[in-house]
Amino acid sequence: MSLSAAARSMSDPSAAAGQETSAAAALEGALGRAQRGERAAFRELIRAYQDTVYSLALRMLKVPEDAEELAQDVFVSVHRHLGKIVSPAHLLFWLRRTVCHRAIDRLRRRPSHIALSLDAIAEVPLPDMGHDPLLERRLRDLVLRLPPMARAVVLLKYQEDLDPGEIANTLGMPLNTVKSHLKRSLASLRAGCDELRQPISATGPSHD
């Protein structure tokens, strides 16, 4: 099993216990060797966690070039602080927290994002939906329109499969705030999807 798959299985509760053990051992070994300065081991760690870091950066910042730069920054930073990392789980926690906080910092310095007013959106009934590429694209666009902190909460929940307590720990915010962000963000995303499912005639013709 590759280290990348090993890293994924660590956060997948449905993975077999034996696989988790070997995954943890492989990552533990790579971490130890990287801490002793072995560049190849650090490369293995990058490959194991690059999808997590890059995806969080991309879904936070939208622009692939910015996401790649941020992901590189995070790995360069973790390389300098490897001595403080005590386990692969700690490394994953550190990476998630760092990429989220740095992305939020960048978004705050670049206030050009479009944020929906979550308070103005009421709870809408659950639409009937199957596997739909257009819907998934729409969802990704809607996630990008969430305010930065709410976006980070949604990504940690639905990309990283963290529970609200883990999200609160990662982002350093109260548990109730995380739950509130999740509830209002889901309402916003559902409302956005509901708009997509409205018939074109219902939105009225355009008058160009």
Add this chain to the structure above:
Amino acid sequence: MTDEFEQALHRALRKQDPAVDFSARVEARLDQSDGSPLPAAHLDSLRRRVLRSRWLPAALAACVIAGVGLVQVRQHVLDAARANQARHQLLQALSIASDNINAVRAAVAREENPNS
């Protein structure tokens, strides 16, 4: 409990790998900077150095304050010694003047009463 909407959200937000040479670019950046990781012991010494660097300005300020205090105390001692010396000189001058006045008064008395 996850519903269909949340499952769709899971699928929409599934992880995505960066470009194939991502790790090579990270390594290139590590090579540009100081590429060696900081071991825990080094981090501890760095932390100590930072703490020491925080104490250094405080220690310098304390030295300056103590130095100024010592100079002022020395100045005070010198001033006191000079004042004491001036007091002694003044008493001596008054004593001499008193002796002279007594001598003049005795001479005047002798002139007024030559028989006494």
